Amino acid sequence: MSEIVKKFMYVNRKAPYGTIYAWEALEVVLVGAAFDQDVSVMFIDDGVYQLAKGQDTKAVGMKNFSPTYRTLGDYEVKKVYVDQASLEARGLTQDDLVEIAWEDMETEEEVDNIVEVITSERVSALMNESDVIFSF
Amino acid sequence: MSDMIDVDGKQYAVDEEGYLANLNEWVPGIAGVMAKQDNLELTDEHWDIINFLREYYEEYQIAPAVRVLTKAVGKKLGKEKGNSKYLYSLFPYGPAKQACRFAGLPKPTGCV
Numbered sequence: 001m002s003e004i005v006k007k008f009m010y011v012n013r014k015a016p017y018g019t020i021y022a023w024e025a026l027e028v029v030l031v032g033a034a035f036d037q038d039v040s041v042m043f044i045d046d047g048v049y050q051l052a053k054g055q056d057t058k059a060v061g062m063k064n065f066s067p068t069y070r071t072l073g074d075y076e077v078k079k080v081y082v083d084q085a086s087l088e089a090r091g092l093t094q095d096d097l098v099e100i101a102w103e104d105m106e107t108e109e110e111v112d113n114i115v116e117v118i119t120s121e122r123v124s125a126l127m128n129e130s131d132v133i134f135s136f
Numbered sequence: 137m138s139d140m141i142d143v144d145g146k147q148y149a150v151d152e153e154g155y156l157a158n159l160n161e162w163v164p165g166i167a168g169v170m171a172k173q174d175n176l177e178l179t180d181e182h183w184d185i186i187n188f189l190r191e192y193y194e195e196y197q198i199a200p201a202v203r204v205l206t207k208a209v210g211k212k213l214g215k216e217k218g219n220s221k222y223l224y225s226l227f228p229y230g231p232a233k234q235a236c237r238f239a240g241l242p243k244p245t246g247c248v
Contacts, residue, residue, distance in 0.1 A: 030245045034201060063197065071196045074204045105207055105218075 007038045009130040012047035017062050022050050025136035026068060033075040040079035040126065041072065047136075048086045051097040051115065066098065073102035073114060080115045083123050143169045155237050162190075162240030170238050174229060182226050182238075184213060189239040199241040202232035 010029050016022040029041055043051055050069070057064040072080060080100055087093065099113040118126075127133060139154070140147045143165045149157035154170070156162060167186055171178045178186075188209060192200055200208060202220070210218015217223075223231035232244040 027245060030198070030201070034203070065197050067195060068197045071198060071200070071204070074200065074208060105210065 005036070005038050006131040007040070007129060008032065009040050009042055009127065009133045011042045011044060011127075011133060011135045012050055013045040014136065015046040016050045016052075016055070016066065017057060017060050021136045022047070023065055025134070026050075026065065028134065028136075029072070029077065030068075030075050033077055036076075039077050040081060040130070041077060042081045042083070042123065042126070044083040044086050044123065046086075046090075048082055048090060048092060048097075051080075051082065052092070053096055053098050069098055070100050073100050073111075078102050078111070078114055081123070081126065082115060082117045083120060084117050085120050087117060141166070141169055141173075153237075153243065155243055156240040159193075159240055159242070166240060167238040174234065176228075178238075179226075182235075184217075185209065185223070185226060185231065185235050186239045188212060189235055189241060193239075193241050199236040199239075199244040200232065201244050202230065205232050205235075205244075 010025055010032075012022060012025050014021040029039065033039060050066070052066070055064050055066040082094075082097065087096075094115070094117050097115055100115050102111040102114045103109070139150045139152070141150055142148075143163065148161055148166060151157055154173075156166060167183075168178060171182070176182075189199065189205070192205075192208065202223075206218055206220055206223060208218075209223065220231070223235075227234040236242070236244050
């Protein structure tokens with residue numbers, strides 16, 4: 001593995017269905033996780049709907065991939081952020097979002113839920129700190 | 137997409153890499169026929185992993201990458217099984233890829 005660890009941020013701004021962005025972004029995150037970088041995933045604007053609980057896609061005829069977000073912890077992604085203002089603008093709170101657990105098998109350190117709702121200031125700060133931003 | 141495999145007289149479509157085209161068609165016999173093609177005899181230990189993968193897919197809607205599989209197997213079936221040496225001894229063509237194929241799942245996400 002590479003010695004140089006970069007800060008990768010994946011920014012999701014689109015609703016989960018209707019376009020392929022959300023699913024493609026998730027696949028890129030999961031594939032990219034193999035490269036042992038410092039990965040964070042950010043949900044802004046309609047992107048916050050990607051994490052909504054209780055999705056039912058039968059009527060749109062697409063696979064419901066929302067359960068797949070819960071594997072992010074298994075793929076060693078430990079930082080998942082949601083923009084608070086985007087959530088509030090859509091009448092949602094953290095309780096409406098899926099929970100993603102994370103566990104370190106070696107140290108047995110456990111985090112029940114790595115999804116963190118943060119202010120817009122924090123969103124900007126984290127973006128500034130990132131070396132690479134992938135926008136979907 | 138035109139390849140077919142024959143299991144107990146029934147034809148099942150597989151893709152160009154040998155993965156089952158339609159996940160919902162899977163029956164245990166398919167794993168046996170695919171294993172025979174790879175010169176493997178399936179044991180209970182193989183089935184533990186195949187069943188585990190099917191449960192994982194059912195819950196998360198993806199086939200896990202090999203290191204995710206290794207970790208998850210260790211958690212579920214015990215540490216002595218959650219290592220790549222053990223898994224490769226069962227599935228010499230790569231535990232995630234080969235076991236996922238037997239389990240009727242798509243090629244794992246994150247296998248590079």
